[in-house]
Amino acid sequence: VKKNGRNDYQFFSDDLNGQIMEQLELESDLRKGLARGEFTVHYQPQIRTADNERIIGVEALVRWNHPVKGLLGPGLFIPAAEVTGRIVELGNFVLREACRQMRQWHDAGGPRIPVAVNLSSQQFLQYNLLEDIRDILRETGLAPEYLELEITESTMMDASRASAILNDLVKSGVRISLDDFGTGYSSLGYLKLYPIHKVKIDRSFISGISGSSHDRAIVATILTMAEHLGMQVIAEGIETKEQLDILVESGCRDIQGYYYSKPLAAEELERKYLWPAEA
Ligand code: C2E
Ligand code: CA
Ligand code: CA
Numbered sequence: 120v121k122k123n124g125r126n127d128y129q130f131f132s133d134d135l136n137g138q139i140m141e142q143l144e145l146e147s148d149l150r151k152g153l154a155r156g157e158f159t160v161h162y163q164p165q166i167r168t169a170d171n172e173r174i175i176g177v178e179a180l181v182r183w184n185h186p187v188k189g190l191l192g193p194g195l196f197i198p199a200a201e202v203t204g205r206i207v208e209l210g211n212f213v214l215r216e217a218c219r220q221m222r223q224w225h226d227a228g229g230p231r232i233p234v235a236v237n238l239s240s241q242q243f244l245q246y247n248l249l250e251d252i253r254d255i256l257r258e259t260g261l262a263p264e265y266l267e268l269e270i271t272e273s274t275m276m277d278a279s280r281a282s283a284i285l286n287d288l289v290k291s292g293v294r295i296s297l298d299d300f301g302t303g304y305s306s307l308g309y310l311k312l313y314p315i316h317k318v319k320i321d322r323s324f325i326s327g328i329s330g331s332s333h334d335r336a337i338v339a340t341i342l343t344m345a346e347h348l349g350m351q352v353i354a355e356g357i358e359t360k361e362q363l364d365i366l367v368e369s370g371c372r373d374i375q376g377y378y379y380s381k382p383l384a385a386e387e388l389e390r391k392y393l394w395p396a397e398a
């Protein structure tokens with residue numbers, strides 16, 4: 120840096136300052152946004168193909184209704200929320216909102232389906248996760264078997280703690296899904312170590328499935344293995360009829376992806392999936 124003279128150093132330093140300022144602004148925006156109720160939850164339907172294309176669950180996905188920037192997807196703010204620790208508060212908001220909403224749908228006579236909520240590793244490792252989840256279930260009155268927690272391999276870096284936390288969660292009645300399955304280094308080991316009810320086959324295996332016999336073989340293997348282990352399987356990121364047909368042929372019944380639907384606002388999900396007008 121020194122060798123290139125003062126200007127370059129200045130440039131670098133300004134750029135870094137800019138990034139730090141942006142981070143600080145995002146952090147203060149996050150805090151305000153939470154206080155002002157700017158976050159909202161969308162729901163992506165999960166479909167059982169074999170059963171008349173019935174909805175069997177939804178995944179809750181957070182959105183930020185930003186006053187200036189408009190509706191933001193989680194990729195734009197979850198990383199900052201994780202770095203600043205704001206993810207715990209944000210995560211609890213999503214958990215509470217998703218449970219409240221699902222209980223309300225059940226009460227209104229909607230299908231008795233579960234809601235899946237993503238947990239970040241920060242949330243997972245904070246010491247009162249179990250208590251927070253029990254409180255939220257009690258407050259919202261949702262029966263625990265209708266809450267599915269989606270975790271990834273990175274959530275469970277600390278293997279012995281993860282095992283204890285997961286066992287406690289399962290004892291309290293909630294269900295555990297292993298998200299982005301197959302993308303980490305030790306997916307198979309996790310299935311042996313942890314109480315996992317369901318695996319979600321990652322989109323990266325699906326996108327190539329029609330052109331690659333390797334991807335088809337991987338998917339088929341995951342399906343066989345899950346069946347032997349008594350776990351459920353859902354495939355994520357299905358976008359085309361061709362992908363759907365290959366999955367169904369391989370024996371995968373449960374599907375989540377744009378082919379059926381993008382994540383929807385609550386009212387839209389009601390209209391299209393929970394109380395669809397009779398054709
Ligand atoms: P994810 O958990 O793997 O969620 C699936 C993502 O894939 C969602 O993006 C969804 O809209 C998208 N998707 C679904 N079907 C398709 C498809 O057919 N094709 C393609 N290309 N994409 C599809 P989204 O909503 O932008 O969420 C991105 C990620 O942000 C999520 O990935 C999850 O890791 C994280 N996230 C979302 N909500 C929360 C939350 O409440 N808490 C935490 N900790 N993370 C969240
Ligand atoms: Ca997920
Ligand atoms: Ca996923």
Ligand code: CA
Nearest residue numbers: 271298299321
């Ligand atoms: Ca992911």
